[in-house]
Amino acid sequence: MTSYVLAVDLGKTSCRGSLRVDGGQTRYAEGRGSPALANAGGVAAAEHAIRAVIDQIAPTTPFVLSVGAAGAASDPEAAAVLAQHLAAVRTISSVAAASVAVTSDAVTAHAGALGGSPGVVLTAGTGAVATAVDAAGRFTRVDGWGPLLGDEGSGGWIGSEGLRAVLRAHDGRAPRTALVDAVGELYGITLDELPKYLGQQDNPTLIAARFAPFVATAAATDETAATIMTAAGGALARTVLAAIDRSGIRPPVPYAITGGLLKLGAALLDPLDHSIAHAIDRRAPLGDPIDGAALLALDPTTALEALVARIV
Structure with a gap:
């Protein structure tokens, strides 16, 4: 049929x-x-x-x-x-x-990445969550708590951290960063207009997440952006390791990563991979x-x- x-x-x-x-x-x-x-x-x-x-x-x-x-x-x-x-x-x-x-x-x-098999999958996009399924079918979730309470290391988190850094630099509370100019390039507004602009959006986290690629690109030459990306990779690593620990699956654990944050490249993936390499058996996602x-x-x-x- x-x-x-x-x-x-x-x-x-x-x-x-x-x-x-x-x-x-x-x-x-x-x-x-x-x-x-x-x-x-x-x-x-x-x-x-x-x-x-x-x-x-x-x-x-x-x-x-x-x-x-x-x-x-x-x-x-x-x-x-x-x-x-x-x-x-x-x-x-x-x-x-x-x-x-x-x-x-x-x-x-x-289900798409590991085809229903046991292991851990990190889904990193605008939000971030790690899920684990053990051999008995027990399901464990770590993070995915949304932009106010979690999603650490996600696109929304990276973008928001970048925008916060921009406003700190604008105020004189932190050194100037190349990210300052990127705000006008992306959003077409001044820094003073940024809070009102975000407040008027139906989904401000999505709007902030659009800034994440700018942060990742700037990380090669800008210390502020590099610090944010390293912190994001570390946050995602802690999420993966917590999922492994809570699931009880013995390392090396079958692992795959999916989501739009893969496009951010080495600035994010290098610190993430370095922190979890000892605990995982990396798999290419099946789907x-x-x-x-x-x-x-x-x-x-x-x-x-x-x-x-x-x-x-």
């Missing part, structure tokens, strides 16, 4: 959707992300972002909708509500989802979070099933 799966990866930066027929992608769409599900209005924002991607793909046959959403691990009730809302969604051609599965984007990242969502869509027997909200 032919399987139709619409796998969705909903992050704070973007929402990506892939329509797969018998495992092969036939259509793809991408739109804006949304704040974490646990945020005020998070479910409504997530539903809006997912609906926009579904409308772009426009399935014409009933499909299994499988979503990995940022913040679902922190608020399983919100994930269940989102699943209920999505079960009522109809496409432009009046086709509805035959069933719906919603889980955390960290869970789909783990990305969309692949993980597609896997979980059709297989309710994985060790991750307890973390999935399903509407059948």
